[in-house]
Amino acid sequence: MTSDVAPQTAIDLLRRMERIRLLEEAIAERYPEEKMRCPTHLSTGQETVPSAIGVALRRDDQVFSTHRSHAHYVGKGGDLGALVAELYGKAGGCCGGRGGSMHLSDRSVGFVASTAIVANSIPLAVGAALANRLLGNGRVGCALFGDAAVEEGVFSESVNFAALRALPVLFVCENNQYSVFTHLRDRQPAGRRIHEMVAAMGVRTVVGDGNDALAVLAAVEDAAAHARNRKGPVFLEFATYRWREHCGPFYDNDLGYRTAGEFEAWRARDPVARLEGELVSRGDLDAAGLRSLQESVRAEVAAAFDVAEASPFPPAADAYRELFVAQDGMPSQGSHTE
Amino acid sequence: MTSDVAPQTAIDLLRRMERIRLLEEAIAERYPEEKMRCPTHLSTGQETVPSAIGVALRRDDQVFSTHRSHAHYVGKGGDLGALVAELYGKAGGCCGGRGGSMHLSDRSVGFVASTAIVANSIPLAVGAALANRLLGNGRVGCALFGDAAVEEGVFSESVNFAALRALPVLFVCENNQYSVFTHLRDRQPAGRRIHEMVAAMGVRTVVGDGNDALAVLAAVEDAAAHARNRKGPVFLEFATYRWREHCGPFYDNDLGYRTAGEFEAWRARDPVARLEGELVSRGDLDAAGLRSLQESVRAEVAAAFDVAEASPFPPAADAYRELFVAQDGMPSQGSHTE
Amino acid sequence: MTARSITYAAAIHEAIQTAMTLDERVICYGLGVPDPKGVFGTTLGLQEQFGAERVFDMPTSENAMTGVAVGAALAGLRPVVTHQRVDFFLLAMDQLVNSAAKWRYIFRGEMAVPLTIRLVIGRGWGQGPTHSQSLQAWFAHVPGLKVVMPSLAADAKGLLLASIADNNPVVFLEHRWLHNQAGAVPEGDYRVPLGKAAVLREGADVTLVGMSFMTMEALRAAEHLAGRGVTCDVVDLRTIAPLDWDTVLGSVSKTGRLLALDTSWITGSVAGEIVARAATECWEALKCAPQRLGLPDFPVPAGYSLTRGFYPTACDVVRKVEQMLGRELGAEALAIPADEHHDVPGEWFKGPF
Amino acid sequence: MTARSITYAAAIHEAIQTAMTLDERVICYGLGVPDPKGVFGTTLGLQEQFGAERVFDMPTSENAMTGVAVGAALAGLRPVVTHQRVDFFLLAMDQLVNSAAKWRYIFRGEMAVPLTIRLVIGRGWGQGPTHSQSLQAWFAHVPGLKVVMPSLAADAKGLLLASIADNNPVVFLEHRWLHNQAGAVPEGDYRVPLGKAAVLREGADVTLVGMSFMTMEALRAAEHLAGRGVTCDVVDLRTIAPLDWDTVLGSVSKTGRLLALDTSWITGSVAGEIVARAATECWEALKCAPQRLGLPDFPVPAGYSLTRGFYPTACDVVRKVEQMLGRELGAEALAIPADEHHDVPGEWFKGPF
């Protein structure tokens, strides 16, 4: 299956992963400057799933995300400068500085938005899928979330409704075992397999190794085709691992909530390095090609920070705009008012 | 298994079922007098599960119930006069007229209470179980609910937590296929088996025929022993059928939301008549014994209405009392205030 | 356009039907929407007319189904979602407050959430503490929501059409005791602009501000007071957020006396907000302390005798006006006779709902 | 009893620890409770001290876990449940309003729900629209809930102990910017009765009513005003429900001037309720229109420049007093200099939380 992937596609996948890796590392490095004055949830180590989503879905398929949104945004092809500017609270930010790190949006690439309440955006993706079906636009909705989100009742409710109406939506769970400092064992019963639980709710499920980028890509492509072909929603669960602290730029293994051994074992399975190796051994890229890809991404990341630095702060008065849409949105037919 | 049940136990079970049947039918008959000025959700046809719960659980095990609460209250041994008086809004009502049909309580028999929001009381039963474990009182919590309640997110959340901590709680679902007028097929995906979905969440499950009272009793006894022995929660699902309209005293098959054939098929499996027949054929009761049991229950029901009629209305000023407890409840140790 | 007398429920039905005819993007769902009772008659026949893709029932999942509506609205539909009691909707506050109300703002005005949420408030038949709450004060406190509370049948139609046409999330509150009230309702695509109060009656002495069912009590009181030589402005708010301060404060400035009426608990009520704003902004014009009436700060009991006197009525309105004017105005004439049922809007109203 | 200077967070920690020592029925849970950060330090070490049966983390299931707390309280425990932001708790409104607030009343006083729910409100570090709401107006509107909002470290301890001791459901709101503020806090089982406001400063000209962090701004403003010859009563509400009307209205009757301060949106705020009640009940005593300050009716933006001026400060308080007294009082001296960070309570406050 792995070898089925065309070289350009594989390189596209790698490029997205490199972007996430290098951007997050740059954020981590520069966060202590205190110019990014908002929470940040980095995805270093979790580059695979968001990138595969970006490659496998169409540009106009709608992705909804969470607090850990940078990678999802970047994976789907979101503008890097607008992201970093948003972290800086600048006018050039993708939400004009209103949202900060947890509220990103780039609708031009189908990254509808991320929201900061756990599981909150899952039903929105289902709603988008409902609209897609009715509008017949062939789009697929996609909710990305973590292993804690499945503990929220709204998750079960959303899955139930999507299954009931066989909606074109993907539920994608990045299972990194932790919710902040809390391991799955303290939140879900022993022996729980999330994907089995969801299968019993009545949807097709897929489970996979989140460090195997090409396999993840194949799984997402398959699931998207399933949903697009009106066969109903798909739930995908991938095992992955967050390298850095839950929120903020640092490593925090010293806090003792997880072992150094566990961390090292996951880091040894670095998904970016693995895909680099695979592409080189497949012959899709040679060492020079890889280096130049990395360099170009590094330049993109640097440019994004330049954009953010150069962008002005929005005036304080901008906080008092755009609460409501002024115009009505329904056609009228000899409509008359009192 | 059926034959294991001791005669007194079987007769106890039947007596509870007769109470429910005759009480609900009396309410239906007298509701049009407009003295019961509150909604009423009757359980005619659904007598088995509440009665089995009442027989199988200990008096001090805690039952929590729903809008369809009369049967649950009566099954657990609640006082009939206090129930009918509550429907009348009388001072002698089990909530002094404050709650009406959907809010019943008789803590002397471990019927903690019913509440009117679908699935709302499920986590309360889990909380009671948490307290039981910590207090070491050996009690089991029990949540009764319908097939729609499992669609509420709070149900999954509650099951997850109970399973996580292996709490002594029973989740008992009376699956009568309908939520008001809406069939399961319009609410849950085709092929859904509720008990399988719950099993995949990580709890022991049992599924059974809700018209086979002795089998239901055995299943509940087994589940209660499991929970009491610190082996964790149990989910029980029983197929059953509501004969009358969702809310109110009448039959409503004329409305067309369900077929006469379906209704007749279920009514033909009348669980009360079935258990009567079984007890007679087991020799636990002869025809005269059965008649006298029915007569005594009929007298109880009539007496309950007498109690309600005779009880005074609470004065209007009673509405403005007992919002808060005045006394503190924590011991103090040289406690000092500012 | 002609206006016939139809009920408030029929007016709502007509509004949805008109909207669905005008705009294919309008969908309508909620518990019981296509069932034989059709949410107090307001959705009867819509599924037959518009099909099961646009009109459907839902699982008992209030929170997710609110999020689904937000997502569908963002993706191009115009959902109208119905809940048979506001009490059930307490489960959906996250999606209402964190999603519906904030999306447009957070994403700097690039998205819109054209969503109408119909919620039933008020009494019904012995509904008790968890089936008769009235949470407009909560909704009106949250920036980004419009909140509508029609009193008259014509407004029920006109405001619902305007709500569905509006590109913002609208919470539309229907009092259960109003559904069967009839009134003249224009045919066709009749819209009443959101954010505009109506002065239903003009007077010089007191401003009565009402909303939803309380406007009925205000009108009854004003009629009685007129017979005693006291004339009232009766301002029917219609929209609670954004509230039409020009009309309300204009009337208070004219009469110098304010009595604000609310369907909910008095403490923290919208009536309190009106009193506060009037005190701050009409200070010079006020002739006496501004007043309000609402429910006592207790859960609503179910029982018959316990609800007697629980809800403020026209009689209480007149009593307050008596206090404000310092003279006797015959309030007792409006008291509900002890031998009449106080727990139904009329003898035609029957249980079990 | 001795009082040492400790932080508000440490005071909360001490209250929980004291309660758990005094009463075995007290349990404590919530997301992050036993984790290495211990909810801003307020729960550190409690699991080690009291064991995992009494102190534990929970699944991300706010609604059920609130219901679990209600059920446990009914069955004999005294739960203290913690949420790191009030915003997350929007998921639990059904259990709060339909269960916790109503059980005792519905079941005619035979049951009790001794439950304390700790919720964090306020700013933090660029938290933005869904991590910094302040919903006391909602809670205070619901009969059956007590609502506590301590400002000083000593009160944080004393009120939390009193909340846990109380046999009723208490919503305990902690402002994120107060956790690190230090103050003299008595040792031992120190309790401050619920429902009693504190007059932190006495004066003759204006009554400033504050709650939570706004009391800090009120104190700063009062200090400044004193230097200009204007003296203020600074009333720290401490409990929002039941609200200590005697103290508030007593002060207003004395000074004749009211300025109520709120941490939430101005429309529908608790400050509005205070203005309304003062206008109605202190009418004769008022010398000028009662006033209030709160947040503008917009979601709270995350961005640095956008929050400048969003939150009312001591400077705004003095400006309002200038308007009320009709004279210049040097408000500008309290303005945050353009080169100082306005988005942290002090330079020591760092992200990412």
Ligand SMILES: Cc1ncc(C[n+]2csc(CCOP(=O)(O)OP(=O)(O)O)c2C)c(N)n1
């Ligand atoms: C409803 C709600 N509860 C709690 C939080 C606090 N919180 C923010 S992120 C997070 C962890 C979520 O874990 P998971 O879903 O596994 O995602 P991950 O952080 O591992 O990517 C929590 C509990 C929140 N934002 N929303």
Ligand SMILES: Cc1ncc(C[n+]2csc(CCOP(=O)(O)OP(=O)(O)O)c2C)c(N)n1
């Ligand atoms: C949260 C909530 N949503 C909707 C309702 C309205 N409602 C009352 S009973 C009911 C049906 C519940 O069906 P089920 O759980 O199967 O119980 P049954 O009535 O069949 O016994 C509904 C939807 C409610 N009470 N609470």
Ligand SMILES: [Mg+2]
């Ligand atoms: Mg995780």
Ligand SMILES: [Mg+2]
């Ligand atoms: Mg059912």
